[in-house]
Amino acid sequence: MTPIRTPRGRLFRKYVVLFATLISTALLVSGLVDLYFAYQENKTALVALEREKAVAAASRIEGFVKEIERQIAWTAQFQLGTAGAGVGQRRFEYLWLLRQVPAITDLTYVDAAGKEQLRVSRLAMDVIGSQADFSNDPRFLAAKARRVYYGPVYFRKGSEPYMTLAMASGGQAPRVTVAEVNLKFIWDVVSQIRVGKQGHAYVVDGDGTLIAHPDISVVLQKRSLASLPQVRGALEPTAPAGTPHDEVAIARNLAEHPVLTAHAAITPLRWVVFVEQPLEEAFQPLYGSIKRTAVLMILGIALSIVVSLVLARRVVTPIRSLQAGAERLGAGELGHHIDVRTGDELEALALQFNRMAEQLQESYGSLERKVKEATQELWEKTQQLEIANRHKSAFLANMSHELRTPLNAIIGFSEVLLDPSLRVTDAERTQFLTDILHSGKHLLKLINEVLDLARVEAGRLELHLEPAHLREIIDAIHATMRPLAARKSIELSTRVDGDMLPFPMDAGRVRQVLLNLVGNAVKFTPEGGRVWVHAETQPGAACVEVGDTGPGIPVEDHERIFLEFQQVKTSTGAKPEGTGLGLGLARNFVEMHGGKLWLESEPGQGSRFYFTLPFTP
Amino acid sequence: MMILLVEDNAVNRRLAEFLLRSQGYEVREVASAQEAFDLLTSERPDLIVMDVQLPGMDGLEATKRLKDDPRTRDIPVLAVTSYAMKGDREKALAVGCCGYITKPIDKTTFVREVAMHLPGRTGATS
Numbered sequence: 225m226t227p228i229r230t231p232r233g234r235l236f237r238k239y240v241v242l243f244a245t246l247i248s249t250a251l252l253v254s255g256l257v258d259l260y261f262a263y264q265e266n267k268t269a270l271v272a273l274e275r276e277k278a279v280a281a282a283s284r285i286e287g288f289v290k291e292i293e294r295q296i297a298w299t300a301q302f303q304l305g306t307a308g309a310g311v312g313q314r315r316f317e318y319l320w321l322l323r324q325v326p327a328i329t330d331l332t333y334v335d336a337a338g339k340e341q342l343r344v345s346r347l348a349m350d351v352i353g354s355q356a357d358f359s360n361d362p363r364f365l366a367a368k369a370r371r372v373y374y375g376p377v378y379f380r381k382g383s384e385p386y387m388t389l390a391m392a393s394g395g396q397a398p399r400v401t402v403a404e405v406n407l408k409f410i411w412d413v414v415s416q417i418r419v420g421k422q423g424h425a426y427v428v429d430g431d432g433t434l435i436a437h438p439d440i441s442v443v444l445q446k447r448s449l450a451s452l453p454q455v456r457g458a459l460e461p462t463a464p465a466g467t468p469h470d471e472v473a474i475a476r477n478l479a480e481h482p483v484l485t486a487h488a489a490i491t492p493l494r495w496v497v498f499v500e501q502p503l504e505e506a507f508q509p510l511y512g513s514i515k516r517t518a519v520l521m522i523l524g525i526a527l528s529i530v531v532s533l534v535l536a537r538r539v540v541t542p543i544r545s546l547q548a549g550a551e552r553l554g555a556g557e558l559g560h561h562i563d564v565r566t567g568d569e570l571e572a573l574a575l576q577f578n579r580m581a582e583q584l585q586e587s588y589g590s591l592e593r594k595v596k597e598a599t600q601e602l603w604e605k606t607q608q609l610e611i612a613n614r615h616k617s618a619f620l621a622n623m624s625h626e627l628r629t630p631l632n633a634i635i636g637f638s639e640v641l642l643d644p645s646l647r648v649t650d651a652e653r654t655q656f657l658t659d660i661l662h663s664g665k666h667l668l669k670l671i672n673e674v675l676d677l678a679r680v681e682a683g684r685l686e687l688h689l690e691p692a693h694l695r696e697i698i699d700a701i702h703a704t705m706r707p708l709a710a711r712k713s714i715e716l717s718t719r720v721d722g723d724m725l726p727f728p729m730d731a732g733r734v735r736q737v738l739l740n741l742v743g744n745a746v747k748f749t750p751e752g753g754r755v756w757v758h759a760e761t762q763p764g765a766a767c768v769e770v771g772d773t774g775p776g777i778p779v780e781d782h783e784r785i786f787l788e789f790q791q792v793k794t795s796t797g798a799k800p801e802g803t804g805l806g807l808g809l810a811r812n813f814v815e816m817h818g819g820k821l822w823l824e825s826e827p828g829q830g831s832r833f834y835f836t837l838p839f840t841p
Numbered sequence: 842m843m844i845l846l847v848e849d850n851a852v853n854r855r856l857a858e859f860l861l862r863s864q865g866y867e868v869r870e871v872a873s874a875q876e877a878f879d880l881l882t883s884e885r886p887d888l889i890v891m892d893v894q895l896p897g898m899d900g901l902e903a904t905k906r907l908k909d910d911p912r913t914r915d916i917p918v919l920a921v922t923s924y925a926m927k928g929d930r931e932k933a934l935a936v937g938c939c940g941y942i943t944k945p946i947d948k949t950t951f952v953r954e955v956a957m958h959l960p961g962r963t964g965a966t967s
Contacts, residue, residue, distance in 0.1 A: 628923035632945035636856040639948045659852045
């Protein structure tokens, strides 16, 4: 049996990978979802915080501007009667306003016709009635149109931000007050705003120009931030106010750093306050959280691998022991017991394997027994064949001997009698001729018996069954054998009990049997002995006894004498007459009639041969 | 010259005896190996003509015993057998027989073989 190459460890690897993948994926997904929401919440919270600050700043700036507007409006509410007296009054009011509102540095009064009537400044001499023409000035026109005019931011002394504010007062003929406002306050507001360490606020005007930033140098560059997406988004409010969701929350600042941004508009001024914080800083806590999550995840995955190993081992170990057990069973080690105690289907499988192995073992056992029996049978048959073969060889050797013995006499004596150089007396001649005749007869008998034997053995001897009288056959035997017996002074008697009716038999063969038995009896019985033939009727058969007072036959020879050429020695130890085939043939003939032939004899007790002939063969 | 004839069949014994006597040999005849041993205790033949197939102890066995006995070792034994099977001759020579004759015996061959194996007369006849 060729060993099957089994892929080892595949199942284990598969299970480990499966378990590890399952657990890791679950961990990863939960971690990522967690992170995503943490990020979103963090971002939302940060943006909300920024917006809050932006809104606060915006409202403070708006408040600041509104306050100035209010002061100016309050001052301008008084209507002046005449121009000359009015200007003085107005000057007084303006000076008061300057004192009241420190952010205002200059105030200009323009009459309804657009002529400058008064200019009050903290830095220069007051100018009265300069009559400078404002009628086409956008400040005058805007204010006259009952709108508050907010000029662009400009700088004095290189770094002081200023803005012009103009507003009208009065009835049908409005007069306009133009104020120059120092915007340092806005800067203070803006630079005070801090988000984290690097987060800051800045303000752009309606055109996107930077007007306030903690770093003054950036402002002085007068850069337009309109290109930044968050600024563009804030200046082009496509969505109505109050929907901060559309705002750009993550963008890039001037230095191209990603920032988290929020803004609030200062409505009347069309300014926008931005509060921004570098993403890196804003998400610092989030990064920490990511790191923690990652570490936890790696730990989780490592743990999951360990758990997978353990789980896979628990699943695979019984399978492996099943596999190993099956292999050993397959290799013929049927006594092997697979030990799996998992309490599940695998244990059931192992039990089935064990049961199968037991059954196999039993089958093997019985098979072996059968083979052994068959071998034994074969051996016995071979032995029988060998015996038969030996028997055949022995038979041939015996035949050769038995044929050559009479031939030796016939040829030898014939030669002697024919040789004129040998002197043979008359008595010798008679003796030699008698020997030749006897040998010839013996040879004929031998040949006949051998032919009978051959027919019997070939199964080609057929009985000629015809009703016959056993008594008549016995009488004939008596007549034939009496002279021979008389020559040895042996008393030969016959007796047939009762009325024995004729029954079917092969009379010739029965005569042959009787002749053989009586002939043997006469041959072996010493002179003066007795030989008898006694027939009686038994239930269903006739039984014939041929007895003598001869030397008897030892029990060990009782079966041997029925074999071919196996004769019992005579009392002198010399070879008896006869062919050595007669008894075997006699038994064959009797058995062909359906009867039996046996003997009772012991040395010194004579012999009694019996045979039965069924009435219906 | 005395020859011991061991032959169980009376007719054949008669034939062999006649042939041997016709050559002028003195003949002692027995029907079995045992009788031969008995006779050999008192007499010493010049040759033994031994039938191989004897009742009881066969001729080969008897020859072997004779050859084992220092008193009878030197007596030549001529085997006569009716087996004539392959290997019989070798068996006979192996146990110490000096010659081997098969039945039916040819008168001339028989007489020549006997003469040939008699001590001091080797190859004397024809």
